Amino acid sequence: MNAKKEAVSILDGFKAFLMRGNVIDLAVAVVIGAAFTSIVNSVVKGVINPLVGAIGTKNLDHYSACVKGSCKPGSDGVEILWGSVAGAALNFLITAAVVYFLMVMPMSKYLARQEARKQARTGKSEPEPNPVTELEVLQDIRDLLISQRTGTVDGVVKQQRPAGPDGR
Template identity: 70%
Template sequence: MSEKKVSVLEGFKAFLMRGNVIDLAVAVVIGAAFTQIVNAVVKGVINPLVGAFGTKDLDSYSSCLKGTCKVVHGEVDGIRIMWGSVLGATLTFLITATVVYFLMVLPMSKYLARRAARDAAKDGAKEVIELTELEVLKEIRDAIVAQRGSGRDQ
């Protein structure tokens, strides 16, 4: 048996041509574009809503853990906790997760459930047909056995 040795280039080409690699690449590109939309919503809608109660920019919310947190000679005196940045990133994540769930995951899971139910119904109908054929064959067998048996008795 001689095995054909696959070159590295051919193997790499086969890897790239797999469907899941292409799907992943498309998902990354769509995700990057979608991130820009979500960031625009956060900066254009969420931040102004938060700004109605405080500052428009979430990044400016902070607390001073130690010291006065004032700029002295170009350096910050104290330890500043930038919790506004964390809040902005959290809001961006929650909006992204919500949109992905309701626009992608939920419809896809409903579609797959309907498809599985339809396939199960087709399989169920096929089993009923097969059981019916099996029952007919059993009846034919029983009739043949009955005919042979009645022929021997006479």
């Protein structure tokens, strides 16, 4: 009977984990990110790489250096393929630049304009939330532990902290 009860509590815990908002948000972000990856890769492959190829070479994989001995086929030389590393680093930088300049920067400007319009309509900005100190968090944890011990667990802190010298 105890094993069945433990299995049910494990399933309940797993269900609670899955139903948290941040897990759902993460799943949506992964799916959107996968779809977005194909767009970014298409821009890099179809537009940026040919432009870079017009200036230099499209493929750096054949660049290498021989460290020890001869790197001819059948010899005992050690070949370092630095071209593939440089190509991967360049591809990363190009991809990051495309994401930043074509996606992140325009979205940031758009959101800033939206916030400016909202402030212009209301005439005021959002009030700054009061920062929570570490001491206040620890006091809340203490109060919750006390309420658990007394059997009045409802997730609400019963004891209210007095306002500090600045009225918070």
